[in-house]
Amino acid sequence: MPELPEVENVKRGIEPKILGATITDVTFSEKVIAGKNSGKATIIKGTSLETFKERTNQYKIVQIYRRSKYIFFELEKNNETKIMMCHFGMTGAFFTVPELEDIGIETHKKHWHVIFQLDNGLKLIYTDIRRFGEIRALEDLHEYPSVLKIAPEPFVTEAYDHYLDKILSKKFISKPIKVGILDHTVIAGCGNIYACEALIRAGVLPTRIVSDLTQIELKRVFKEVVQVLQDGIDSGGSSISDYYNADGEKGTMQEKHLVYGKKICGQCGGTVHQQVIATRNTHYCPNCQK
Template sequence: MPELPEVENVRNGLKKLILGKIIIDTHVLWSNIIKEPSVSEFQKKMRGQKIVDIKRQGKFLLFILNDYVLISHLRMEGKYRIEKATVPLTKHTHVVFELDSDEQLRYLDVRKFGKMSLVDKDKLHLHPSIKNLGPEPTVETLKTEDLIKALKKTERPIKACLLDQKTVAGIGNIYADEILYDAYIHPERKGNSLSSDEIEKLKTSIIGIMSDAVEKGGTTIRTYSNAFGVEGNYQSYLNVYGKKDETCQRCQHKIEKIKVAQRGTHYCPHCQKIGR
């Protein structure tokens, strides 16, 4: 958490709140959040930059500025809030951007795992966070041949393939489980064992699940909320994730939980047979 749907909803909220505003100053209260450049250089370069646009690639937020791009990875529990400068900071506030609107864009992170990188605009495509990302999970960008190419030579479990951001950008643990359930594919199936028909179904499930999750505001399992402080709603539509020992809505068998690619993995052993 957050995965693509959550980050996309954060992006949409921030665009409505801070687009066109100018960053007057930046305060870094926890230096480990800033991956590059140095904190002093980061603060210096951010000064006077206008927020021209906010984009997303995979799970990364991209703040497009006059001269730079701020790459922000929320990791487990990072979030942004807009507050008046007079509102006291919470103990989990680690970066504060002073805006010309007498407001502050604040980055909060309970676990302090999030990272920010400031890069030149013309070098964004070369940054390690961005250059190896796979296609976005949309009709326009994700093609069956992309998946066939990514899966045909690997014996890794399909769950691990979906978590690999080089395969498809933005899928994490929650949506990988939901996608495989929707596609009737066992999470331990080897990537190269999937037939062309199964890969086509997998593509359809990836696009459908991710699109639906974006539309419903993402999934709130722990603390996720968007830039307005509103929680996601997709948790009400989850079929397998977090439902160990509950009944599968399709076949009435019990949902099981195993570990795949070192991640807790939920699936229905009747609908998602290993031998398929």
């Protein structure tokens, strides 16, 4: 699943190609149309396909930014503004290409779902093999209030105080530390891979209950989350299974993983253990983590 570093790399990849361009047509795949007709809302959520088109077609893309694992597109037409937001689910991706045929990865080409024709000759194409992704076109963010509850970006100064405040609250204090750091109201954008990698670097077992951690350990966990997310961004993301950035390239962060997807701990050479915590398969080293 694309986490913050992967989404940041997608954003950086598409931004120079689509910023300032106007959307001149929007096309949906048969799966999206059939999903809407059967009430399943495949990928396009929150509005009808007609409304989605009305809120995006003929609009100019005036700004693109990432928050947590979402990409936001600010759209403008005759002083009217809309916000399009995208979450990639498990296997979503964007490609910016002249034609659909130019997507070099067969599985993604085959599973295209939304094509935005741009006035600069490119198409912005959303592909999604497993179709857990979401795209919404909003009048404003208040139409989808859960995004307003996302923690500050982990790299800004207020993020640490926010994290301490949230993780020590009633909701998380009796929960395993991993559950806390996976919640985007506590830290923005840290998914399963980066949570596992941050916890081994902090030397803290994922099952430890928040109230049992010392202040120093809590601080170390936060610092390591920020560090692995930054390393992930700098490495072009972790390419596990179907993740590609917008140029169809894979990242290299997986080469730096110490436990996630590993059998042998990258730090001590011991056996990596696995355990399901809050439905997520957690990788950890009992030797390096206490």
